[in-house]
Amino acid sequence: MNRREFVKYLGLSAPYCQWLAYRMLAAQGALAFSPLFAGEAGAAPLPGLIPVTELKHWSTPDYTRVSIALDKEVRFEHHKLPNRLYLDLDGAHLKPGVKDIAIGDGLLKTVRIAQYSASTVRVVLDLDSIKDYKVFTFSEPFRIIIDVKGDRRQEISSSKEVIETAQPEPKALERSKPGKFKPGRIRRIVIDPGHGGHDPGAVSPYGTREKDIVLQIGLNLAQKIRHELGIDAVMTRSTDVFLELQERTAIANKVGADLFVSIHANASLNRAANGIETYYLNLAKTEKAAQLAAKENGTTLEKVSMLQAVLFDLMANYKLNDSAHLADEVQKALYKKAQTGYPSVKNLGVKQGPFYVLVGATMPSILVETAFLSHEKDEQMLKDPGYQDLTADGILSGIRGYITSLSKIHG
Numbered sequence: 310m311n312r313r314e315f316v317k318y319l320g321l322s323a324p325y326c327q328w329l330a331y332r333m334l335a336a337q338g339a340l341a342f343s344p345l346f347a348g349e350a351g352a353a354p355l356p357g358l359i360p361v362t363e364l365k366h367w368s369t370p371d372y373t374r375v376s377i378a379l380d381k382e383v384r385f386e387h388h389k390l391p392n393r394l395y396l397d398l399d400g401a402h403l404k405p406g407v408k409d410i411a412i413g414d415g416l417l418k419t420v421r422i423a424q425y426s427a428s429t430v431r432v433v434l435d436l437d438s439i440k441d442y443k444v445f446t447f448s449e450p451f452r453i454i455i456d457v458k459g460d461r462r463q464e465i466s467s468s469k470e471v472i473e474t475a476q477p478e479p480k481a482l483e484r485s486k487p488g489k490f491k492p493g494r495i496r497r498i499v500i501d502p503g504h505g506g507h508d509p510g511a512v513s514p515y516g517t518r519e520k521d522i523v524l525q526i527g528l529n530l531a532q533k534i535r536h537e538l539g540i541d542a543v544m545t546r547s548t549d550v551f552l553e554l555q556e557r558t559a560i561a562n563k564v565g566a567d568l569f570v571s572i573h574a575n576a577s578l579n580r581a582a583n584g585i586e587t588y589y590l591n592l593a594k595t596e597k598a599a600q601l602a603a604k605e606n607g608t609t610l611e612k613v614s615m616l617q618a619v620l621f622d623l624m625a626n627y628k629l630n631d632s633a634h635l636a637d638e639v640q641k642a643l644y645k646k647a648q649t650g651y652p653s654v655k656n657l658g659v660k661q662g663p664f665y666v667l668v669g670a671t672m673p674s675i676l677v678e679t680a681f682l683s684h685e686k687d688e689q690m691l692k693d694p695g696y697q698d699l700t701a702d703g704i705l706s707g708i709r710g711y712i713t714s715l716s717k718i719h720g
């Protein structure tokens with residue numbers, strides 16, 4: 310879906326959307342106008358300034374992403390010059406150890422960071438050849454993300470140099486049942502168990518943690534994908550470690566994944582809520598979907614509505630139709646499998662929501678909510694290794710259905 314189709318889909322006029330996005334960005338301080346050159350650099354950091362804690366980058370075949378992490382949200386502005394893109398972070402100070410990065414990937418030469426004035430940190434991206442860029446934010450912790458696109462003059466070795474946090478399993482693919490199933494153009498699938506490390510995700514009244522359940526399901530699913538489909542599966546995490554949301558899609562883009570599946574377990578204040586649902590990235594159609602996105606994004610409803618206002622810009626490369634199709638196949642197959650062990654399980658269907666973890670993914674990508682940890686019966690189910698196995702089987706069968714339907718369409 311291109312921008313015009315998306316706007317039409319919303320039933321709004323383009324200028325209205327742009328105005329809305331503008332207003333939301335202005336409210337975030339992203340468009341605040343202030344003099345280009347602030348005062349002289351001070352000697353000691355002023356009290357109350359927010360530390361800039363990390364500067365990172367990822368080079369993927371499609372774009373280069375730079376992330377600036379801070380302890381708290383700050384106001385910032387960005388400016389583009391012919392050979393540079395720079396950001397001024399207001400009320401910030403640079404933590405010792407945060408240093409310039411030499412990139413040299415054909416899009417960016419370097420990223421430089423410095424305390425520009427007593428209360429301003431300036432980040433400068435030295436451009437090689439770029440066509441387009443986007444600046445947006447993530448929260449908890451607050452990060453400013455800059456995605457830069459263009460025609461790269463040099464190749465990025467997408468499969469060799471895997472990000473250190475991705476743990477690809479041995480490549481020995483056992484192509485069982487050759488001839489029976491043809492993976493077609495789907496060569497690699499990234500499985501993303503939600504949360505991890507200091508982030509437990511949803512926790513049941515009895516202490517069952519989402520991060521543990523979804524890791525079990527994810528590891529099981531990856532193995533089934535390798536053995537039963539003969540397709541490479543890469544885990545964003547295969548242990549109990551924390552990964553930032555934007556790192557997860559960056560891994561998928563970097564390893565050249567053809568599909569991305571994020572696995573979660575739901576929770577609701579309404580203890581009666583239960584069932585299975587599958588999401589793809591889009592504006593939330595219901596308050597419930599927006600609330601779930603806020604929870605999975607680790608942010609507030611207010612931030613979700615800000616994200617929604619700029620979502621159509623962030624979705625430029627999102628495979629909307631393919632993702633909806635994949636979500637459909639997975640939800641259908643997952644519900645069918647789950648029912649074989651738990652006949653009373655509820656089918657909540659395919660839904661859409663503004664999930665950060667799907668933003669920036671360039672391949673069909675979905676988020677599966679396997680059941681509710683806040684619901685007594687669902688929790689029992691999620692804890693049961695038998696149900697975890699059925700869930701992995703169900704998602705696998707949905708992926709198989711998706712791939713099979715692709716080969717029918719494309720011959």
Ligand SMILES: [Zn+2]
Binds near residue numbers: 572
């Ligand atoms: Zn989750």
